[in-house]
Structures are given as structure tokens and as C-alpha cells.
Amino acid sequence: MGLILRLLLAFCVVGSASAQPRFITVASTTSTEQSGLFKHLLPIFEKKTGIQVRVVALGTGQALDMGRRGDADVVFVHAKPLEEKFLAEGFGVKRQDVMYNDFVLIGSKADPAKIGGGKDTLEAFRKIRAAQAPFVSRGDRSGTHFAELEIWKAAGIDIAKDKGAWYRDTGQGMGPALNTAAGMNAYILADRGTWLSFKNRGDLGILVEGDKRLFNQYGIMLVNPQKHPSVKKELGQAFIDWVVSPEGQNAIASYKINGEQLFFPNAE
Amino acid sequence: MEGLAEAARNALRLIFSGDAALGGIVLLSLGVSLSAVLVATVIGLPLGAAIGVGRFPGRRAAVVLLNALMGLPPVVVGLFVYLMLSRAGPLGSLGILFTPSAMVIAQTILILPIIAALCRQAVEDAWLEYEEQLRSLGATGLNAALTLVWEIRYSLLTAVLAGLGRASAEVGAVMIVGGNIDGVTRVMTTTIALETSKGDLPLALALGLVLILLVITLNAAAAYVRDAAQRRYG
Amino acid sequence: MILPLKLEDVSFVAGGRVIIERISAEIGAGPSTIILGANGAGKSVLMRLMHGLLAPASGKIAWRSTDTARLQAMVFQRPVLLRRSALANVTYALKLARVPRAEREHLALEALESVGLAAFARRPARVLSGGEQQRLALARAWALHPEVLFLDEPTASLDPTASREIERVIQAFDAAGTKIVMATHNLGQARRLGDEVLFLHQGRLVERAPVEQFFSRPASAEAAAFIKGELPWV
Numbered sequence: 001m002g003l004i005l006r007l008l009l010a011f012c013v014v015g016s017a018s019a020q021p022r023f024i025t026v027a028s029t030t031s032t033e034q035s036g037l038f039k040h041l042l043p044i045f046e047k048k049t050g051i052q053v054r055v056v057a058l059g060t061g062q063a064l065d066m067g068r069r070g071d072a073d074v075v076f077v078h079a080k081p082l083e084e085k086f087l088a089e090g091f092g093v094k095r096q097d098v099m100y101n102d103f104v105l106i107g108s109k110a111d112p113a114k115i116g117g118g119k120d121t122l123e124a125f126r127k128i129r130a131a132q133a134p135f136v137s138r139g140d141r142s143g144t145h146f147a148e149l150e151i152w153k154a155a156g157i158d159i160a161k162d163k164g165a166w167y168r169d170t171g172q173g174m175g176p177a178l179n180t181a182a183g184m185n186a187y188i189l190a191d192r193g194t195w196l197s198f199k200n201r202g203d204l205g206i207l208v209e210g211d212k213r214l215f216n217q218y219g220i221m222l223v224n225p226q227k228h229p230s231v232k233k234e235l236g237q238a239f240i241d242w243v244v245s246p247e248g249q250n251a252i253a254s255y256k257i258n259g260e261q262l263f264f265p266n267a268e
Numbered sequence: 269m270e271g272l273a274e275a276a277r278n279a280l281r282l283i284f285s286g287d288a289a290l291g292g293i294v295l296l297s298l299g300v301s302l303s304a305v306l307v308a309t310v311i312g313l314p315l316g317a318a319i320g321v322g323r324f325p326g327r328r329a330a331v332v333l334l335n336a337l338m339g340l341p342p343v344v345v346g347l348f349v350y351l352m353l354s355r356a357g358p359l360g361s362l363g364i365l366f367t368p369s370a371m372v373i374a375q376t377i378l379i380l381p382i383i384a385a386l387c388r389q390a391v392e393d394a395w396l397e398y399e400e401q402l403r404s405l406g407a408t409g410l411n412a413a414l415t416l417v418w419e420i421r422y423s424l425l426t427a428v429l430a431g432l433g434r435a436s437a438e439v440g441a442v443m444i445v446g447g448n449i450d451g452v453t454r455v456m457t458t459t460i461a462l463e464t465s466k467g468d469l470p471l472a473l474a475l476g477l478v479l480i481l482l483v484i485t486l487n488a489a490a491a492y493v494r495d496a497a498q499r500r501y502g
Numbered sequence: 503m504i505l506p507l508k509l510e511d512v513s514f515v516a517g518g519r520v521i522i523e524r525i526s527a528e529i530g531a532g533p534s535t536i537i538l539g540a541n542g543a544g545k546s547v548l549m550r551l552m553h554g555l556l557a558p559a560s561g562k563i564a565w566r567s568t569d570t571a572r573l574q575a576m577v578f579q580r581p582v583l584l585r586r587s588a589l590a591n592v593t594y595a596l597k598l599a600r601v602p603r604a605e606r607e608h609l610a611l612e613a614l615e616s617v618g619l620a621a622f623a624r625r626p627a628r629v630l631s632g633g634e635q636q637r638l639a640l641a642r643a644w645a646l647h648p649e650v651l652f653l654d655e656p657t658a659s660l661d662p663t664a665s666r667e668i669e670r671v672i673q674a675f676d677a678a679g680t681k682i683v684m685a686t687h688n689l690g691q692a693r694r695l696g697d698e699v700l701f702l703h704q705g706r707l708v709e710r711a712p713v714e715q716f717f718s719r720p721a722s723a724e725a726a727a728f729i730k731g732e733l734p735w736v
Contacts (some may be wrong), residue, residue: 025366036465230361
């Protein structure tokens with residue numbers, strides 16, 4: 001009995017010790033984390049400043065909500081209209097561009113809608129709908145989901161009204177959605193980073209890429225300490241300053257999978 | 269089938285690779301679940317025993333409620349604890365969201381009904397045998413309940429192991445209140461979920477096998493301790 | 503002094519049946535009292551009513567003083583012992599009686615000695631033989647030096663040798679001044695151990711007399727029939 005109590009006490013001490021190093025909580029997106037960028041980027045920052053960065057990875061919508069609740073110090077997501085709304089509501093201090101990557105339109109080799117090799121995303125989306133080919137949507141208020149909805153709108157399709165059984169609204173993260181698409185040989189819009197590290201491809205491959213419409217901008221914001229006094233504003237700002245600094249930007253650019261660069265820094 | 273065999277080989281490779289990151293994840297998983305089991309046992313055994321021997325108005329409702337709470341969905345518990353511990357919530361100033369402490373709290377809430385309900389049943393059954401004698405000696409209420417708990421301690425071990433099983437296996441609660449932060453709140457189940465969502469199914473499966481092996485080892489250890497103690501103390 | 507115990511018009515009903523029907527009696531200090539009767543006459547229920555484990559459906563049961571908690575004890579037909587050592591079973595009863603910790607062990611050893619079990623003090627109680635377990639139950643009841651000792655058919659489950667041992671212990675307690683109230687259907691035992699007999703028949707107190715008078719000149723027809731019908735166990 002005594003041994004167990006001592007072990008528990010030791011664990012509690014260890015547990016609370018994890019609160020002792022200086023750290024910040026960053027709400028970011030699953031696609032960013034799953035791309036492996038943070039594993040590459042954060043150790044560089046931590047070594048330089050001694051500040052531990054704890055990333056909670058959710059969908060863009062959820063990440064911003066986390067900021068609204070004050071559970072994060074910094075938000076780092078990729079849906080500019082949503083970020084600007086966040087800012088306008090007074091929850092953020094300043095929005096800065098950090099980097100961009102692109103989306104790719106994925107589909108099976110069979111390609112029933114015949115969009116492969118095209119350069120026009122809007123045309124591709126129209127063809128998918130015309131063919132009523134299976135299409136998997138994130139459906140989870142993520143940046144990717146948001147981008148997908150914008151494309152449907154730009155293509156002149158009211159997807160909320162027009163969706164039939166072919167449109168699979170899964171409410172899942174990028175990885176699980178890709179799994180689902182692989183399982184049913186469906187079309188899906190994905191960010192290049194997650195696609196590059198996704199292993200369960202089945203019959204899927206990139207069918208449309210390079211279109212300016214598929215451009216995916218990432219922004220970073222400090223959560224407003226006036227709304228939430230608990231926000232660690234100095235440490236959070238230190239992280240933001242580093243990410244947009246030449247050193248941080250170089251670190252982002254140096255992240256590669258199989259020799260291919262994933263993210264393109266574009267901070268001012 | 270081959271996937272399973274390959275996963276088994278990967279699992280063994282993982283175990284013997286001495287990977288520090290995996291080791292950290294395993295230790296954290298053990299720490300969180302065992303802590304939750306400890307707290308839930310300390311609260312749940314007396315609680316269940318008291319209901320087992322007690323006679324009070326509303327007792328039947330308490331029994332039904334306790335049994336029903338065994339089926340609490342982990343993700344709902346996680347959500348509830350998250351809203352409590354969020355900065356926007358009542359206990360936000362504690363600042364323990366996204367730490368192992370929050371995970372322990374969530375898992376404790378989850379498994380407390382299991383341990384208490386199973387204890388209640390075992391104590392109630394034992395009470396049939398012991399009631400007259402204990403009351404004759406002057407043991408009533410909490411006194412009698414605690415005496416019975418000690419008396420049937422080997423049977424109660426099963427209730428505790430049921431709680432441990434549930435805690436080790438769940439992912440919904442710890443994912444929400446822990447945030448699956450790399451190096452801080454990432455445990456085996458959330459790692460498996462992450463690798464699955466990244467599409468690395470072989471790794472996810474191998475980690476799953478490691479987790480199962482871990483739980484089997486814990487159960488075997490418990491059985492050994494129980495047998496040894498039973499032989500010594502009867 | 504908690505004696506005499508007064509029963510006034512006591513009745514007990516269970517499952518729609520009248521088990522004890524309007525019994526009035528005064529149990530005083532001094533002579534050892536035997537509650538005699540056939541199986542089903544209501545002896546066990548009457549014992550439990552007197553000890554306080556059951557409450558009467560009607561009528562009054564009153565000791566001379568209200569603070570009787572540790573001054574009367576009961577030994578049942580089948581001893582219920584805890585999964586602990588023999589000594590620990592006795593110290594448990596002492597602990598319930600709030601005997602200070604420092605005194606418990608030596609008082610318990612004394613009690614074990616008085617029933618001849620001192621050598622078994624550290625043995626697990628559950629591995630003792632039937633007779634030894636019953637002696638342990640007696641030691642446990644005796645350890646508090648109660649004024650009244652209730653015994654409900656204490657030897658009914660034991661072989662003749664073990665029964666003899668128990669009877670010897672009871673006689674020793676009687677000689678030491680403890681009031682003995684014992685239920686039995688064993689005529690020989692009643693004669694050996696008792697000073698007076700309360701004879702029950704179908705829940706009613708039919709006859710009360712000093713033991714020799716009861717056996718040689720039973721006043722009631724039921725008592726006479728009972729004495730003739732039952733084979734005396736020697």
C-alpha cells in the first residue's frame with residue numbers, strides 16, 4: 001500500500017513538473033501537424049528560446065474556437081476569411097501571413113469524371129457533379145473543408161442543395177477522409193502535405209494540381225490577452241515573431257518529404 | 269491475415285527497439301490509467317460497499333443509476349471535463365487543461381461507476397453471509413461496508429481490473445481533454461488514432477498489439493499477486 | 503447490570519406466518535437458561551429478538567439499562583469468521599467495542615487461551631476445523647466479558663467430540679458468572695448445561711421450569727410429548 005502511494009505521489013510531482021518549463025499552447029490544424037512540419041520546426045525554436053510549444057491539432061474551425069475560449073495562446077490555421085472574422089470579433093491581436101501550400105484534387109486511377117491532367121479546378125468540380133461520381137468532403141469546418149466549399153460556390157454549384165448520394169459528407173479529419181476516399185475510390189480535395197505523408201493510397205493519385213484556386217494560405221495570430229488575461233502574451237509573441245523571421249521562414253522552407261518542399265514561406 | 273502477422277512482427281520490433289518516444293508514450297499511458305484506477309478505487313470501493321450494505325430511501329434508484337453510469341461514453345465524459353477545465357469554464361483558472369492531470373480526472377470519472385457498481389454487487393452478495401454476524405458484533409453502516417471490502421478483496425480485484433481495462437482502452441476522453449500533444453499528452457490510444465488517421469495502418473496495428481500485450485501483462489501480474497496473497501493469508 | 507431482560511407480549515410475523523406468538527417472560531441473572539423446543543418452534547427467532555437482531559412486530563423487549571451494546575453477545579449455529587488470523591478475528595470484535603489498541607492483543611490472547619486455541623492465534627481462521635471455528639466464535643464473544651451470552655444451537659453442526667469441547671467452554675463461562683441463554687433441541691445438552699428451561703411449541707411459551715423438574719415432571723402435554731419423542735443425545 002505504501003509503495004503505491006509513493007508511486008502516485010511521484011507521478012503527481014512529475015505530472016505537475018510538466019507545468020514548470022515555459023510553454024505556450026498553439027491551436028493548429030490536423031493537416032499541418034500530420035504533415036510533420038511541427039516535428040521539424042518546433043525543436044529549432046525550443047532549442048533557441050527554451051520555450052516549449054505544445055500543439056493541439058484540430059480542424060481550423062475548432063482551433064479558432066479554442067482561441068475564442070482562451071484555451072490557446074496562439075492560433076495557426078489556414079482559412080483567411082475565418083481568421084479575419086476571428087480578428088474582427090476581437091479575439092485575435094494581429095493576423096500575419098506565414099506560409100502557403102497547395103491543395104491537390106485526388107481521385108482514383110479509373111477517374112469516372114475524366115478530370116485527370118486538367119488545370120481548371122472549377123471545371124473538374126463541375127464534371128464530378130455532372131458524373132455524380134463519389135466525392136468525399138471533410139465536412140468538419142476545417143480550412144480544407146472551407147476551401148472546398150469556396151470552389152463549389154465559384155463553380156456556380158449550390159452544393160448544399162445539389163448534393164446527392166454521390167457527395168459523402170464525412171465530418172472527419174484529412175487522414176480519415178483520405179482513408180474513406182481510398183476505400184470507395186472517391187474524389188477528394190486534400191492538402192499536399194497530408195497527401196505526401198499518407199500511406200494508405202490504394203488506387204488514388206493526384207489528378208488536378210497547380211491551379212491558383214488551390215492555393216492555401218496559412219496565418220498566425222496571438223489570442224487577445226484583453227479577452228483572456230491568461231494568455232501568455234510575451235511567450236506567444238516570441239513564437240510568432242520567430243515564425244515570421246528569416247530564421248523561422250528558412251526553417252519552414254527547409255522541411256521536405258522525399259526531397260519535395262511542402263510549405264512556401266511568404267511572411268512580410 | 270498477412271497484415272496481422274506483419275503487425276505482430278512490427279510490434280515485437282517496436283518493443284525491442286528501445287525507442288525513447290514510444291517508451292515515453294507507454295509510461296504516460298500507464299501513469300494516467302493507473303492513477304485513474306487508484307483514485308477511482310479509493311472512492312469507488314467504499315461508495316459501492318456503502319450502497320451494498322445500506323438501507324436508505326432511494327437505494328434502488330442509486331443502484332440503477334450506478335449500473336447505468338458504467339455505460340458512460342468516453343467522448344461525452346471528455347467533453348464534459350473539457351468544458352469544466354476550459355479557460356472559458358468554471359475551473360479554467362486551474363490551468364490543467366491539456367495536461368496529464370486532466371486526463372486522469374476524465375478517466376477517473378469514466379471508470380468510477382464501473383468499480384463502484386461491481387463492488388456494490390459483490391458486497392451485497394457477501395452481506396447475505398455476513399450480515400447477522402457483523403450486526404451482532406456491532407458493525408453497521410460504513411464500518412461493516414469497509415470490513416466486507418477487505419474481506420472480499422480478491423473478488424474486488426476483478427472490479428479494479430475492469431476499471432483498468434476500460435481506462436487503458438479508451439481514446440475519446442483523453443483525446444479531448446489532453447489534446448494529444450506530442451511529448452506531453454500523447455498516449456498509446458491517441459497515438460494509434462493519429463497513425464490510423466495518417467493512413468499508417470501497419471504502425472497503428474503494431475501499436476495496438478503492444479497496448480494489448482501491456483494490458484495482458486498487467487492482468488497477469490495482478491493474478492500472480494492475488495494468488496500469492498491468497499496462499500499466504502487464506 | 504443489564505439484566506433482567508423483560509419480554510412483554512412479544513410477537514413476530516414473517517411471510518404472513520406468526521412465528522412468535524405473544525411471549526411474556528423475564529430473563530434474570532443467575533441460572534443458565536435453556537430455550538428448548540422442536541425444529542421450527544421459534545427458538546432461533548426468539549434468540550434474535552432477545553439479542554436485538556430482529557424487532558418484534560408487537561410487544562416490548564426491554565433490558566434494565568439501555569446501554570447494552572457490548573454487554574451481551576451471540577454465538578450462532580454456524581460461525582462466520584473473517585478471512586484473517588484467529589487472533590485478528592478476536593481483536594476485530596475488540597476494535598468494534600472501542601477497546602484501546604494497546605490492550606486488544608493481550609485481551610484477545612486471553613480469550614483464545616480460555617477456549618484452548620492460543621496455539622492457533624496466527625493461523626488463518628478459515629483453515630480451522632468446525633469445532634475449532636466454533637470455539638473461536640466463543641472466544642470472540644467472550645473477549646468482551648459480556649454479561650449475557652446468547653447461543654443459538656452452538657453444537658448442532660458439530661460431531662460429538664467437538665460438541666463436548668464446546669459444552670466444556672460454555673460451562674466454564676457459566677462458572678465464571680456469565681449469564682447463559684442457549685437454544686437447543688438436544689435434551690441431553692439441556693440437562694447437562696441448563697438450570698432452567700423455557701419450552702417453546704409453535705411459537706408460544708408453553709412451559710417454564712427448573713431443569714430437573716421439567717424433565718421428570720413436565721407440566722404440559724406438549725412438553726411431555728416432546729421429551730418422549732426426541733431421542734436424547736449423550
